[in-house]
Amino acid sequence: MTTGRVTTSRRSFLGHSYSLVGVVAALVILAWTLVAILAPYVIPHSIGDIVDDDYFGPMRQGLWLGSDYLGRDMLSRVLMGARYTVGISLAAVSIACFSGVVLGMIAAVTGGWLDTCLSRFLDAMNSIPSKLFGLVVVAAVGSSIPVLILTLAVIYIPGAYRFARALAVNINTMDFITVARVRGESTLYLIGSEILPNIIRPVLADFGLRFVFIVLLLSGLSFLGLGLQPPLADWGALVRENIGGLPFAAPAVIVPSLAIASLTISVNLLIDNLPQKIRDRDA
Amino acid sequence: MSNLVEVRNLRIEAKTDSGRLVEIIKGVSLDIADGEIVALIGESGSGKTTVALSLMGYARPGCRITSGEINVGGKNMATLSEKERARLRGTDIAYVPQSAAASFNPSSTIMEQVIEVTRIHKLMPPEQARQRAVELFRALSLPDPEGIGTRYPHQVSGGQLQRLSAAMALISDPKLVIFDEPTTALDVTTQIDVLKAFKSVMRAGGVAGVYVSHDLAVVAQIADRIVVLKGGEVQETGTTAAILSAAQHPYTRELLAAFEPKPRQAHADADAATKQLLRIDNVTAGYGPVRDDGLPLIRAVDSVSLVVEKGRNLGVIGESGCGKSTLARVIAGIHPAATGDIVFDGKDLQRAARKRSQDQLREMQIVFQYADTALNPAKPVEDIISRPLAFYHRLDRQARAKRVDELLDMVRLPRGLRYRHPSELSGGQKQRVNFARALAANPKLIICDEITSALDTVVASAVIELLKELQRELGLSYIFISHDLSVVEAICDEIMVMYNGERVEQITPDKLTAPTHPYSKLLFSSVPKLDPTWLDGLVRDPELVSQYGHR
Numbered sequence: 001m002t003t004g005r006v007t008t009s010r011r012s013f014l015g016h017s018y019s020l021v022g023v024v025a026a027l028v029i030l031a032w033t034l035v036a037i038l039a040p041y042v043i044p045h046s047i048g049d050i051v052d053d054d055y056f057g058p059m060r061q062g063l064w065l066g067s068d069y070l071g072r073d074m075l076s077r078v079l080m081g082a083r084y085t086v087g088i089s090l091a092a093v094s095i096a097c098f099s100g101v102v103l104g105m106i107a108a109v110t111g112g113w114l115d116t117c118l119s120r121f122l123d124a125m126n127s128i129p130s131k132l133f134g135l136v137v138v139a140a141v142g143s144s145i146p147v148l149i150l151t152l153a154v155i156y157i158p159g160a161y162r163f164a165r166a167l168a169v170n171i172n173t174m175d176f177i178t179v180a181r182v183r184g185e186s187t188l189y190l191i192g193s194e195i196l197p198n199i200i201r202p203v204l205a206d207f208g209l210r211f212v213f214i215v216l217l218l219s220g221l222s223f224l225g226l227g228l229q230p231p232l233a234d235w236g237a238l239v240r241e242n243i244g245g246l247p248f249a250a251p252a253v254i255v256p257s258l259a260i261a262s263l264t265i266s267v268n269l270l271i272d273n274l275p276q277k278i279r280d281r282d283a
Numbered sequence: 284m285s286n287l288v289e290v291r292n293l294r295i296e297a298k299t300d301s302g303r304l305v306e307i308i309k310g311v312s313l314d315i316a317d318g319e320i321v322a323l324i325g326e327s328g329s330g331k332t333t334v335a336l337s338l339m340g341y342a343r344p345g346c347r348i349t350s351g352e353i354n355v356g357g358k359n360m361a362t363l364s365e366k367e368r369a370r371l372r373g374t375d376i377a378y379v380p381q382s383a384a385a386s387f388n389p390s391s392t393i394m395e396q397v398i399e400v401t402r403i404h405k406l407m408p409p410e411q412a413r414q415r416a417v418e419l420f421r422a423l424s425l426p427d428p429e430g431i432g433t434r435y436p437h438q439v440s441g442g443q444l445q446r447l448s449a450a451m452a453l454i455s456d457p458k459l460v461i462f463d464e465p466t467t468a469l470d471v472t473t474q475i476d477v478l479k480a481f482k483s484v485m486r487a488g489g490v491a492g493v494y495v496s497h498d499l500a501v502v503a504q505i506a507d508r509i510v511v512l513k514g515g516e517v518q519e520t521g522t523t524a525a526i527l528s529a530a531q532h533p534y535t536r537e538l539l540a541a542f543e544p545k546p547r548q549a550h551a552d553a554d555a556a557t558k559q560l561l562r563i564d565n566v567t568a569g570y571g572p573v574r575d576d577g578l579p580l581i582r583a584v585d586s587v588s589l590v591v592e593k594g595r596n597l598g599v600i601g602e603s604g605c606g607k608s609t610l611a612r613v614i615a616g617i618h619p620a621a622t623g624d625i626v627f628d629g630k631d632l633q634r635a636a637r638k639r640s641q642d643q644l645r646e647m648q649i650v651f652q653y654a655d656t657a658l659n660p661a662k663p664v665e666d667i668i669s670r671p672l673a674f675y676h677r678l679d680r681q682a683r684a685k686r687v688d689e690l691l692d693m694v695r696l697p698r699g700l701r702y703r704h705p706s707e708l709s710g711g712q713k714q715r716v717n718f719a720r721a722l723a724a725n726p727k728l729i730i731c732d733e734i735t736s737a738l739d740t741v742v743a744s745a746v747i748e749l750l751k752e753l754q755r756e757l758g759l760s761y762i763f764i765s766h767d768l769s770v771v772e773a774i775c776d777e778i779m780v781m782y783n784g785e786r787v788e789q790i791t792p793d794k795l796t797a798p799t800h801p802y803s804k805l806l807f808s809s810v811p812k813l814d815p816t817w818l819d820g821l822v823r824d825p826e827l828v829s830q831y832g833h834r
Binding site: 174179181182183184197198200 | 615616617636637639641644649651653656657658659660661662670671674675720724
């Protein structure tokens with residue numbers, strides 16, 4: 001993988017080297033982020049307004065992405081959908097990775113019964129199928145944005161924990177950790193200052209991967225009708241409600257699918273092509 | 284062609300991360316006659332392994348042979364195709380790696396691996412190969428030559444494994460064998476057996492050899508000629524005797540000087556010598572489940588007592604596995620003792636570091652062998668050194684920066700190094716940073732666990748000199764743990780010999796010539812001397828060897 005990276009075209013800037021693929025992926029992600037932030041100010045129509053006489057209308061002037069199964073403006077719905085898909089996923093992945101990584105590092109540094117209890121408990125959580133867990137929680141508590149965020153976060157904490165713990169256990173056996181321990185440092189210092197900087201790159205990559213998983217799971221839940229409730233719609237919900245347009249090759253079903261694909265693939269490509277710091281010993 | 288190997292004007296290039304090309308071998312030429320053993324000696328980074336590997340036409344990933352000729356047995360290895368090279372490797376040219384333990388496949392038997400080469404190159408039927416292997420095992424004086432082949436690599440000792448990898452190399456009757464630091468990872472008592480075995484087999488078979496090492500004393504025993512490398516260039520070439528007695532090049536002289544016993548001044552301050560800084564009584568520690576008597580199943584340190592006086596140094600010496608590193612960890616509280624008392628500076632110390640007060644932790648610092656793992660690779664040098672300053676002394680940012688400057692001066696490192704990461708430092712520089720961090724705490728006692736073992740001879744002797752100087756200036760005491768007698772001898776006032784977890788003897792350096800305990804005798808007599816006739820003339824008491832040597 002490393003050799004493959006070196007041979008793809010890389011440019012350097014500010015002491016880092018970048019690959020073209022990574023830059024393009026970052027631009028796509030940046031674009032979707034901007035859309036998510038600015039959506040309410042740029043959408044041509046309100047997401048609930050029926051503006052077309054026909055349903056599954058084609059792309060045409062004024063309705064750039066056609067209309068959906070009720071004749072609502074697709075462009076507005078996709079732009080607003082970005083807000084929910086990106087926002088909910090980002091919040092969930094942040095909670096999941098932060099809690100998972102902190103718990104994982106604490107377990108690795110402390111060891112003993114705390115490590116055992118945490119690991120067994122989270123392994124048990126991990127054994128519950130994620131979609132089923134999501135379905136049960138949403139069915140029981142009802143669907144709202146905070147419930148979705150928390151459910152998605154809880155589903156992905158065990159994975160983040162396992163990943164961070166495995167990395168931290170390796171670092172924990174190094175002599176510099178022993179040195180810090182006999183210096184009398186606290187657990188907080190050990191995990192924050194000695195371990196975290198050494199595992200941050202793989203943890204960020206994991207963050208990106210988990211973000212993709214969450215986007216897909218959220219889309220899945222919405223597709224099943226357990227995600228956001230109408231008239232709000234994330235991309236998964238947009239695909240579901242317009243699935244009837246498939247025989248007509250309606251843009252209403254293709255565009256949100258493309259949106260999901262472009263975001264998840266870009267995140268994947270970006271974490272595979274993160275800028276590398278050039279460290280040249282003799283320079 | 285008169286010589287077996289003729290290397291002419293060899294140049295090898297390496298590519299750095301940013302794509303810059305660096306020439307690492309700058310026009311090396313050397314000859315090896317049939318049956319001659321030539322040693323390549325130099326510090327790490329001098330290109331000695333790169334040159335040795337190029338004799339097989341091999342350049343490590345990222346490296347490229349750019350120009351020059353490598354004639355081995357009339358074939359130019361530099362221009363051969365990879366297929367032709369593969370045919371020569373293992374048959375005409377064989378390689379013995381530094382770490383035999385890492386080069387054996389743990390999941391198949393030793394015999395299987397030793398005769399693998401004959402199978403790959405279809406040299407002889409397996410039955411004949413097995414017989415040949417047993418002959419080699421016998422020639423290399425391995426115990427139980429008939430049966431050792433059926434064992435797995437983890438069932439034999441490190442010294443045996445190293446000899447087995449030589450058997451693997453020799454089974455195809457090669458013309459040239461490349462030894463890449465084959466004894467560096469071994470104890471002195473084991474090293475002798477391995478060296479003797481290598482030497483007799485090579486002489487008997489008339490095989491030419493290249494012996495890569497940084498240890499001049501080892502090389503003196505086995506090589507006919509020595510090639511001294513530095514910075515990818517040949518500094519000096521000559522017969523072993525000529526290099527040892529009349530070295531021309533300054534770098535060679537430096538290497539030789541590192542072997543000369545350094546005079547150590549007696550301590551004038553007699554009153555300071557009467558004060559005890561650290562006393563441990565009957566300390567026992569180990570690993571495994573604790574049994575009914577409160578002692579662990581495997582005792583790594585068994586009822587050891589020692590005293591360190593203020594401003595003086597104690598050396599702890601012994602082979603690997605004798606418990607010396609565990610002793611260091613017990614004193615520092617990293618591995619709490621099962622029984623025994625530790626008294627530091629007049630006060631009883633808790634056995635576990637976690638229960639000791641911050642001042643007690645500050646006054647006793649430990650420096651580890653591998654600076655690579657002892658320094659956090661994610662932090663610049665400045666952060667590494669200034670953490671104890673902030674933690675123990677609560678200095679503000681400005682005061683810390685000033686103190687870091689002073690500490691870097693103390694360990695003779697340029698101040699500009701503070702912004703670098705550990706990966707950008709050389710081995711010696713890393714060990715100095717490692718030491719500066721210990722100094723930053725203002726300790727009274729520093730426990731040095733094999734701190735020079737991973738360093739080259741010249742660098743190690745510079746570090747030892749530095750430690751002595753700092754001791755004079757700061758009134759420190761050291762506990763110096765090592766397997767290298769010459770290092771301990773150079774710096775310590777008292778030397779404790781450990782064997783199998785127990786203290787067998789404590790003597791002063793001037794009485795080193797007359798140890799009383801049989802293990803000390805064996806240990807001290809096994810340290811190689813620069814004299815090329817030393818190994819052949821060495822007579823060891825066979826009873827001692829069978830009792831204490833791990834053959």
